[in-house]
Amino acid sequence: MKEYILDTTRDIHGLYPHVHIWGFPIAAYLFLGGLAAGILLFATLYYLKGKADDMPFTVKIAPIFTFIIIMLGLMLLVFDLHHKLYVFKLFMTFRIESPMSWGAWTLVGVSIFSLLWPLSYIDDIEKYLHDRGWRRLDVVTKFIRDLEHNWLIPRFLIISFRKYRTFFAYILLILSIILGIYTGILLSAFNAHPLWNNPILGPLFLTSGISTGSAFVMWLSNNKKERRLMSNIDMALIAIELFFIIHMVMGLQAGPEAFKLAGSLFLGGPFTVTFWILFVGFGLILPFVLEAFELKGYHIPPALPALLVLIGGFLFRIIMVQAGQVSEYPFIH
Amino acid sequence: MRYGMAIEVNKCVGCADCVVACQIENNVPMGYSRDWIMEHVTGTYPVLNMHFESQRCNHCDDTPCVRTCPTGASHVIEGGIVKVAQDDCIGCGACIEACPYDARYFHPDGYVDKCTFCDHRVEEGLDPACVSVCPTTCMHFGDLDNPDSEISKLINSRENFTLIPEAGTAPQIFYLK
DSSP: OOOOOOOOSOOOTTTSSSOOOOOHHHHHHHHHHHHHHHHHHHHHHHHHTTOTTTSHIIIIITHHHHHHHHHHHHHHHHHHOSSGGGGGGGGSOOOTTOHHHHHHHHHHHHHHHHHHHHHHTHHHHHHHHHHTTOOTTHHHHHHHHHHHHHOHHHHHHHHHHHHTHHHHHHHHHHHHHHHHHHHHHHHHTOTTSTTTOOTTHHHHHHHHHHHHHHHHHHHHOOOHHHHHHHHHHHHHHHHHHHHHHHHHHHHHHTSOHHHHHHHHTTTTSTTHHIIIIIIIIIIIIHHHHHHHHHHTTOOOOTHHHHHHHHHHHHHHHHHHHHHHHHOOOOOOO | OOEEEEEETTTOOOOOHHHHHHHHHTTOOTTOOSSEEEEEEEEETTEEEEEEEEEOOOOOSSOHHHHHOSSSOEEEETTTEEEEOGGGOOOOOHHHHHOTTOOOEEOTTSSEEOOOTTHHHHTTTOOOHHHHHOTTOOEEEEESSOTTSHHHHHHHHSOEEOSOGGGSOOOOEEEEO
């Protein structure tokens, strides 16, 4: 005999009272994608402007981290899949309508180029490390040299990358902008969630991603000129971000009922404090003020505003992923 | 050929027979359901009005789930039925996020599962399991393209509504008032 216990309610895990299937890994992935896009954008942009030697950290050293950041993001993404063994299916097809599909392909391109970029700068990287008395990583640089000298395919890739660096820099610049925008468009493609279904999300996530990228460079660079420039850029980006955020909230408030409900999550709803105080206050306005004071000549450790921007950017993605899933079309009939 | 459903909300007593029939017919794992009953109450006490709605995937004409699927696992078959190819699904959850009706869920095996309008029964000329068991016969299934079908006549002759039409999905399940 077989016994069936039947469930007629709609109490499926992760679906009620509202959809909650995306959490920390997706938010972290969106943050890491934006951060990598920001770092690569500055590296390629300043290389193309001919400033590779003036800004060695931005152009040559910072991209080392992007490959690690992207791999970490991809690991989180695969970890979040429910049918993990089928992940290769993502790369068996290309669907232009699905942002996730072209995002996955963009990531492939970005991760290949972001690996080749620092590999092609191996001499400069080694010199940079030796100048600072770091010889512990010599094993790694030696391994990469071996790879370049003794293996045909890596040798071909690295040499051609070095030779046509300007061409690849243009491609990587475009890819990094696509990656940055994609982290926002991924969410704005879901019309079932009015908070996400918002065209400003693409530019907003791109700006936030570039801002975290500049904060990353500002934090780790020890070239004073570079830090100062990144600090200036970051201030401008924060101002643009604030403008986009106000624009987003105003747009939601001016929309139909579902959009008003979505906006009210930030205006008196459960996300009000985290959004306005923790993210906007401590993640945007405070670092902006600190950077302004530093430019005026006050001594402020650069790590402080940089870390605030980075934590703020991460928090912003967590809030958007969570709040977006809460915002739904109400049943009215 | 365009399959659709018409449900008379005033005849529905909320017995959930459709839910049970679906779970048995499609071997839906315990704790999950492809269709469900929504109790809808309007008004202010003591003047209250209540009706039940048997809800499921609306097999929309404009399918946000198929659009956002990165692998093409979510697809539309003949008759406008929206299905998931289990072997192409990576379980990313994009379609679950895209559906305004929350009609999709993660099967315990990892892939995304949903109502199929019982296409294996429809192929044989039968009604979907939920429709076939309804004790009040409040549910009707058929071809919306054929103006002479029972369902087309019901929809044309009676006042009806669809769920969340403002999401722009063009749902194909019609609730008759």
